[in-house]
Amino acid sequence: xxxxxxxxxxxxxxxxxxxxxxxxxxxxxxxxxxxxxxxxxxxxxxxxxxxxxxxxxxxxxxxxxxxxxxxxxxxxxxxxxxxxxxxxxxxxxxxxxxxxxxxxxxxxxxxxxxxxxxxxxxxxxxxxxxxxxxxxxxxxxxxxxxxxxxxxxxxxxxxxxxxxxxxxxxxxxxxxxxxxxxxxxxxxxxxxxxxxxxxxxxxxxxxxxxxxxxxxxxxxxxxxxxxxxxxxxxxxxxxxxxxxxxxxxxxxxxxxxxxxxxxxxxxxxxxxxxxxxxxxxxxxxxxxxxxxxxxxxxxxxxxxxxxxxxxxxxxxxxxxxxxxxxxxxxxxxxxxxx
Amino acid sequence: xxxxxxxxxxxxxxxxxxxxxxxxxxxxxxxxxxxxxxxxxxxxxxxxxxxxxxxxxxxxxxxxxxxxxxxxxxxxxxxxxxxxxxxxxxxxxxxxxxxxxxxxxxxxxxxxxxxxxxxxxxxxxxxxxxxxxxxxxxxxxxxxxxxxxxxxxxxxxxxxxxxxxxxxxxxxxxxxxxxxxxxxxxxxxxxxxxxxxxxxxxxxxxxxxxxxxxxxxxxxxxxxxxxxxxxxxxxxxxxxxxxxxxxxxxxxxxxxxxxxxxxxxxxxxxxxxxxxxxxxxxxxxxxxxxxxxxxxxxxxxxxxxxxxxxxxxxxxxxxxxxxxxxxxxxxxxxxxxxxxxxxxxxxxxxxxxxxxxxxxxxxxxxxxxxxxxxxxxxxxxxxxxxxxxxxxxxxxxxxxxxxxxxxxxxxxxxxxxxxxxxxxxxxxxxxxxxxxxxxxxxxxxxxxxxxxxxxxxxxxxxxxxxxxxxxxxxxxxxxxxxxxxxxxxxxxxxxxxxxxxxxx
Numbered sequence: 105x106x107x108x109x110x111x112x113x114x115x116x117x118x119x120x121x122x123x124x125x126x127x128x129x130x131x132x133x134x135x136x137x138x139x140x141x142x143x144x145x146x147x148x149x150x151x152x153x154x155x156x157x158x159x160x161x162x163x164x165x166x167x168x169x170x171x172x173x174x175x176x177x178x179x180x181x182x183x184x185x186x187x188x189x190x191x192x193x194x195x196x197x198x199x200x201x202x203x204x205x206x207x208x209x210x211x212x213x214x215x216x217x218x219x220x221x222x223x224x225x226x227x228x229x230x231x232x233x234x235x236x237x238x239x240x241x242x243x244x245x246x247x248x249x250x251x252x253x254x255x256x257x258x259x260x261x262x263x264x265x266x267x268x269x270x271x272x273x274x275x276x277x278x279x280x281x282x283x284x285x286x287x288x289x290x291x292x293x294x295x296x297x298x299x300x301x302x303x304x305x306x307x308x309x310x311x312x313x314x315x316x317x318x319x320x321x322x323x324x325x326x327x328x329x330x331x332x333x334x335x336x337x338x339x340x341x342x343x344x345x346x347x348x349x350x351x352x353x354x355x356x357x358x359x360x361x362x363x364x365x366x367x368x369x370x371x372x373x374x375x376x377x378x379x380x381x382x383x384x385x386x387x388x389x390x391x392x393x394x395x396x397x398x399x400x401x402x403x404x405x406x407x408x409x410x411x412x413x414x415x416x417x418x419x420x421x422x423x424x425x426x427x428x429x430x431x432x433x434x435x436x437x438x439x440x441x442x
Numbered sequence: 443x444x445x446x447x448x449x450x451x452x453x454x455x456x457x458x459x460x461x462x463x464x465x466x467x468x469x470x471x472x473x474x475x476x477x478x479x480x481x482x483x484x485x486x487x488x489x490x491x492x493x494x495x496x497x498x499x500x501x502x503x504x505x506x507x508x509x510x511x512x513x514x515x516x517x518x519x520x521x522x523x524x525x526x527x528x529x530x531x532x533x534x535x536x537x538x539x540x541x542x543x544x545x546x547x548x549x550x551x552x553x554x555x556x557x558x559x560x561x562x563x564x565x566x567x568x569x570x571x572x573x574x575x576x577x578x579x580x581x582x583x584x585x586x587x588x589x590x591x592x593x594x595x596x597x598x599x600x601x602x603x604x605x606x607x608x609x610x611x612x613x614x615x616x617x618x619x620x621x622x623x624x625x626x627x628x629x630x631x632x633x634x635x636x637x638x639x640x641x642x643x644x645x646x647x648x649x650x651x652x653x654x655x656x657x658x659x660x661x662x663x664x665x666x667x668x669x670x671x672x673x674x675x676x677x678x679x680x681x682x683x684x685x686x687x688x689x690x691x692x693x694x695x696x697x698x699x700x701x702x703x704x705x706x707x708x709x710x711x712x713x714x715x716x717x718x719x720x721x722x723x724x725x726x727x728x729x730x731x732x733x734x735x736x737x738x739x740x741x742x743x744x745x746x747x748x749x750x751x752x753x754x755x756x757x758x759x760x761x762x763x764x765x766x767x768x769x770x771x772x773x774x775x776x777x778x779x780x781x782x783x784x785x786x787x788x789x790x791x792x793x794x795x796x797x798x799x800x801x802x803x804x805x806x807x808x809x810x811x812x813x814x815x816x817x818x819x820x821x822x823x824x825x826x827x828x829x830x831x832x833x834x835x836x837x838x839x840x841x842x843x844x845x846x847x848x849x850x851x852x853x854x855x856x857x858x859x860x861x862x863x864x865x866x867x868x869x870x871x872x873x874x875x876x877x878x879x880x881x882x883x884x885x886x887x888x889x890x891x892x893x894x895x896x897x898x899x900x901x902x903x904x905x906x907x908x909x910x911x912x913x914x915x916x917x918x919x920x921x922x923x924x925x926x927x928x929x930x931x932x933x934x935x936x937x938x939x940x941x942x943x944x945x946x
Contacts (some may be wrong), residue, residue: 178599299547306809310795310799311799311802314788316788317788318787318788320784321784321785322768322788322799323767325786326770
């Protein structure tokens, strides 16, 4: 009895990590070139942007909310930065600050819609998603933005993507090997650390978890529920705009069609994170590992010549398995604990 | 001799080690309204759930017109003619459908009903029901546009469309005003004349006086009193329900300090009387009264959850009107709410996190939590209150009710306050935990004022220096807890003083 219980406890807590280690081992043996620093960095780089978005959506999940607008905030940030740089000829600094403010503002509006107007979170952020998808096409009449593009007025845009802006998307630091770690990976790790500290080590994070578990009890314990809910959406908006900026700096153009998959990928990462260490709740560490898990799997399969069109199928499979881990196993053990 | 509609004999039910029903005997007669009274946790709702097929009994029998009745699921109970209208009305109506569809819902779910809905037949049928019940609604109106009382009447009418032999109403007036309740009573009078046996669950004395043919009281899972001699002995019923076994308590009454709280001309609702009250430092005041007497409303006003209709509150001589719990806490007013599982317990948190949630400010440095300080204060509180657990990191849901209650009361004692308000702090706790919590509240009562709202009289007498009685949203009695006249308190709780004006 105890051994069975112990096994279940173990699999809930470490099952997903064991699976991750097993995958890495499997690919290291069977996919030549998988094991190695550059390959590892490639995985990190491939998940950096979705990971950053996923960390933002994690904050909204913590307060028992949901943010569907992150993907469109990211692409809006991508288009906005390109517009500011190429057409308005602003400096990289101004473009970055403007995009971050835009993200925060969208988050604020989301939060106010949900808290003050009582619109359900899914619907409010779905509406915001549509709004932004449409809005980001208006200034350029639906076209992508590139250096030297012809404007609707017939003039040629004089602005460029300055090197300092491209640096945040393309520069690689020398660590052991020359040009190994790209800036977006560093930013992903820093954002993950900040969100982790915020959620796990500060009283604000603690109160946000309290709201997510029992909003009424949290409110009767003197928590400013509305403030923290809005804050969660503002954080989500800011992280999404960071993601968009990194994408913009990597591409070096305002590509209207990029970032289509961002929303689903990052939500999947956050949900997979529920299964890590048996948390059964949104958490920053789990989200980061969830994003990496998907990255490892896709990279490994690609190296073993799996065709690109199977990727979404694989992601979906991982998500479903992770959700089963989270809900079936943990709920059973909780009932058994009584 | 009247024929029995429903005969319950020796009914027993236990949840785990908890005996909820201990050999209940109960008779329901056709054309009679039997009122069932009982405090929270007395076992009323379990009894109802067995009758309507949600739970199965462990022992004993139910006979329906001489036939054994043992519903396995709610549908069985319906089919046998036992229909229940539950307390939350919105579970019984579909707000977005119109009146006719709501009245005919059961016909729609009937397997024998056709695939297509005939709008015309639906209306004709529903108007028939409405006419029998004496309801006059526009049958095309969506239920969402109707008030609570109308929804309640529709729910009952819908129940009647099944031609029940036994109708169970679970606190049907809990969200109705006096005027709306009158309409309900008229409907019940009509039903009584059609020979339905009605089991009516309520705490409201004003309802009971108007409607009851017989009163049955439950206490701790047993029938504690049956009253069917006219005129009905309402006081006796309240005594049987609340009980007043004096428990030996000896505590020393502290010297009364300065005035902390002053209520001046406070009206809870537009039609309720003024409340004037002074509460002093060092004293523990219990405010007792039946459910719905306004206790929780007053507690909510003191904590900034609700607003009073009129009148003012003073805290330490200053005008006090908090707009939310946060403001109340900052002014030194703490409140432990009733119904811990929905209002107080944070399920995903362990003991330590649940304890410290209101005062994380005190245990953090520039927002970063001081984990050692949190651990220590949790350990101290666990010791002080005698919370039975493995460690401060036990999940809250693994604790017994009494220990959970200790945690959610204990969280408000982490920091000194001006006024501590406890709404039903002994709800759903065992006697040991009740003593522990009571003692700890008394031990720490120096330098603050304490108000405890309780429905059970012996709980009030166990903890308070002064006992106040509330009835129909006003204060009707005040007693120092020394050689108290328990009968007088019971009369006040039952609201005998208002009997004359009601029967006017």
